[in-house]
Amino acid sequence: MPNKSTGFATVAGALIAIAFALGFFLSLVSIGTSGVLFKFAIAWELTKALLYVAAWAPAIVLASSALAMESSSASDGFSGQAYRVMAPVLALAAIVSIFYLLVVPGLEERKNRYESQSQLFSDSLSLADEALREGRLGDAQRHLLSSAAIDQRDARFEALNSRVQTAEIKAKAAALGDDAATTPPPPKEDPAWKAGNRFYLEALEARKAGRLFDAHYLAKRSAALFSKRPEVTRLVADTWRDIQRLGPSAETKAAAAYYERKLDGYARFQEGDFLEAYRIYSGLAAEDSSDKDARVYLERSAEGLSTIAFFIEEDERAFSRSDERRFAITLSEPSGWSATIRASRAAPSEDAIYFRDLELEIQAEDPIRVSAPFARLHGNTLILRAVDRNRPELVWDPAYDARPKSADPGYALAVPFDQEDAATAIRFSGAPGDIPLAFLATGIDEASRLGIDKEPLLAELAGRTSYPFAVVMLALIGAGMGVRFKPKDAVGPVAKYLSAPVLVALAVPPIRVVAEAEAVAARAFAEWVPSGIFLPAWLAFMGACVVASLLVAARIADSR
Amino acid sequence: MKTIARIAFRFLIAFAVCSIVVTVIWTARYLFQAEHVALGPALYSIAIASVPAATIAGAFATFFAMNRTIRSRPLGFALVTTLSALAMVGFASLARYLDLPADASIQSLPRSYLPIGAWMVEIANAPWPTLAMGAAAFAAFAASFWCCTRLSRSRPLIGAFLAPSSALASLFLFSLYLSGPADALFSLLGIALPRLLSAAALTAANALALLLFDALFARKPSGGRSDA
Secondary structure: OHHHHHOHHHHHHHHHHHHHHHHHHHHHHHHHHHOOOHHHHHHHHHHHHHHHHHHHHHHHHHHHHHHHHHHOOOOOOHHHHHHHHHHHHHHHHHHHHHHHHHHHHHHHHHHHHHHHHHHHHHHHHHHHHHHHHOOOHHHHHHHHHHHHHHOOOOHHHHHHHHHHHHHHHHHHHHHHOHHHHHOOOOOOOOHHHHHHHHHHHHHHHHHHOOOHHHHHHHHHHHHHHOOOOHHHHHHHHHHHHHHHOOOOOHHHHHHHHHHHHHHHHHHHHHHOOHHHHHHHHHHHHHHOOOOHHHHHHHHHHHHHHOOOOEEHHHHHHHHHOOOOEEEEEEEEOOOOOEEEEEEEEEEEOOOOEEEEEEEEEEEOOOOEEEEEEEEEEEOOEEEOOEEOOOOOOOEEOOEEEEOOOOOOOOOEEEOOOOHHHHHHHHHHHOOHHHOOHHHHHHHHHHHHHOOOOOHHHHHHHHHHHHHHHHHHHHHHHHHHHHHHOOOOOOOOHHHHHHHHHHHHHHHHHHHHHHHHHHHHHHHHHHHHOOHHHHHHHHHHHHHHHHHHHHHHHHHHHHOO | OHHHHHHHHHHHHHHHHHHHHHHHHHHHHHHHHOOOOOHHHHHHHHHHHOHHHHHHHHHHHHHHHHHHHOOOHHHHHHHHHHHHHHHHHHHHHHHHHOOOOOOHHHHHOOOOOHHHHHHHHHHHOOOHHHHHHHHHHHHHHHHHHHHHHHOOOOOHHHHHHHHHHHHHHHHHHHHHHOOHHHHHHHHHOOOOOOHHHHHHHHHHHHHHHHHHHHHHHOOOOOOOOOOO
């Protein structure tokens, strides 16, 4: 067996293991400057280590191939030994190619996601902190939502979230206590005040115990002793009113009020004001979880609400599981309309696409120009209003510059593109290196229809498809070098294993230079070859390169 | 003589192939970047700018043939230096006598190579003594890397893998010699030299250092098949 006599499999395996270990070490060293969140650290380091292996794999193939030929018994030229020694080398080239084509795009996408989410987390925290310092609590909450979708356990998030919550509570308390704050403090040293206060406290207790006549009597006495306290005057009036209205019990009154709110909620539901109905029923359900009506109409109003708004938690869920990408598509029809949609970030989920900082412009007979902090696209319905499920008073509405007559109030719009178009655009709007090969091979025309520049995508497809050819070329040239530079005496295993990583390190810079040249060739094909024959032309070119490298390898080996 | 002719032929072939490939690739890069393209002047300028890279490629391609055919280090060094210098001066003369226009297209060269390309265009248009000095120093510098292919007789493969990286390292080193800090070195020593001459001096000094390294550490070329 060739790999037994040349030690090819052991050398190649050892080199891949060393590459992984070194890649992991480099990632470990660089994580401090990468800004990646602690939550993603290990996964990011492992992903980066695998990407290093992928980047160094061509050099590993070259060095392994050369070492295998160097250690083989070949002494009569390259071609005679080709089949025996090259079989495992070409098998490694195939494995490396499959890994590169099928696994590496996913790894790239994952690495970019970890980095972009970490960056977004830090940016959102900074913005939230700035908004909090400037007293813009709404903005602070909104930026915190972005961070919360990524990591709620981070110490920086917890600290800032607690500060924002505290500021919110203070703001509410300040709003409620404005009246009390303007009232001058009571003259507590005054004996009349002291005596009056004793009656006032007794009156409060009596009222609490339901002894309304006593309460009124004691309040009157308090007011007679010290008449400058507005709360005493108020108590006198209130207790008198209570006596006059002495009727049903407090429980009955509460039940009546509860029922009245239920009726109000139902009326809102019937009018189609699903947000207000949802607010009312969520309050009622919180008060009495056993009320079946409240639960049923809470569900129904949420269902109704979903036609004109979506819950912000859906957006958070989508963004926490997806790589966030800048989004832009442009569509036009010869009949006259054109649509442009841009968003600072977009994330797909199972049943919709979510956008942040969306801007939509439709040029048509009835033009639309609208922006919204949050949006959701389901089918071809774009919903521009977001609601916080737990705090329904928190709502994010769209802002129209040009509103169509038919879109009142404009929370949901039918748009001339659908969820599938948006999903395609998201797939193609990241770094081309992230895109899986299958999408690249089949979706470039579709991406072009959505206004995405197709030349970088074609160049990426060319680069991706050239990889198997490149590793085969390197395997051939390595074999040629191994035959040509065979030493007089057999190389010992120690010398072989020690020199293998050095050879890989020496091979990396020239391969990188050649890869840059290949990128220029790929771009030239993308720009100058018609897209209909692009792929066949490129594959033919790469095939010609393989044939040329086979001749070069044979020439190198035969110059021995 | 036959050996020398064969080595000269190999040098010329490697020089020409590298020059053509590099010119085509960099011209394509320029075409991607430029809005208004003047292809002729761009092609001439990039071809002139590619000469140092082609010289290095030619020299490194020749080293392996020399290891098998030449036993004398001075002879091999002189041969590659002469061939490299002739190639550089030849191209510079061509540009000078045909009055080929220098074009802004060289700005599109890779950033790491841009100072070298600009240097080549500059010396091609410099006075003859400056051109001769610059070309001779660079040729000696290129030839002095021969030692890298003869570091280990027991493992010639090491030399074969080291050569391409050494070729890239030589270009990187040369771009350093053309940089501001290298000029500042002479100012620090109180010597005022024009930039082209200071680069030539540093390049020649580097060549001498590598020749010393060759004498001390590298294996003598055996002229037989055991070397890389």
